[in-house]
Amino acid sequence: MGKVYLSRKDIMFTEHNVSNDVKARKTLLDMGYRTTPVMAVGDQVVVGYNPAKLDAALIAAGVIKSDD
Numbered sequence: 608m609g610k611v612y613l614s615r616k617d618i619m620f621t622e623h624n625v626s627n628d629v630k631a632r633k634t635l636l637d638m639g640y641r642t643t644p645v646m647a648v649g650d651q652v653v654v655g656y657n658p659a660k661l662d663a664a665l666i667a668a669g670v671i672k673s674d675d
Contacts, residue, residue: 608656609644618670641651 613620623631625643630675635645638652646653646661653660665671 609646609661610655612658612661616665616671618665 610620610622625632626634635643636640638645640654642654643656648663648664648670650659651664651667651668653664661665662671666673
C-alpha cells in the first residue's frame with residue numbers, strides 16, 4: 608500500500624525488499640524493526656502503512672506541501 612500511495616502522489620522512492628536482500632534486512636534489523644513496511648523520509652521513519660504519518664513526514668522533509 609505504501610508504494611501505491613507514494614506512486615499516486617508521483618513521489619519517487621527506492622524499494623528494498625528484505626525478503627531477498629540480506630543487506631536491506633540487516634539495515635532494517637539494525638534500525639530496531641522487525642516488520643514492514645518501514646519508510647524513511649528525511650530524518651523520520653514511518654512504520655506500517657499510515658497515510659497521515661507519511662504525509663506529515665513528507666511535509667517535514669519538504670517533499671510535498673501541506674495542501675497536497
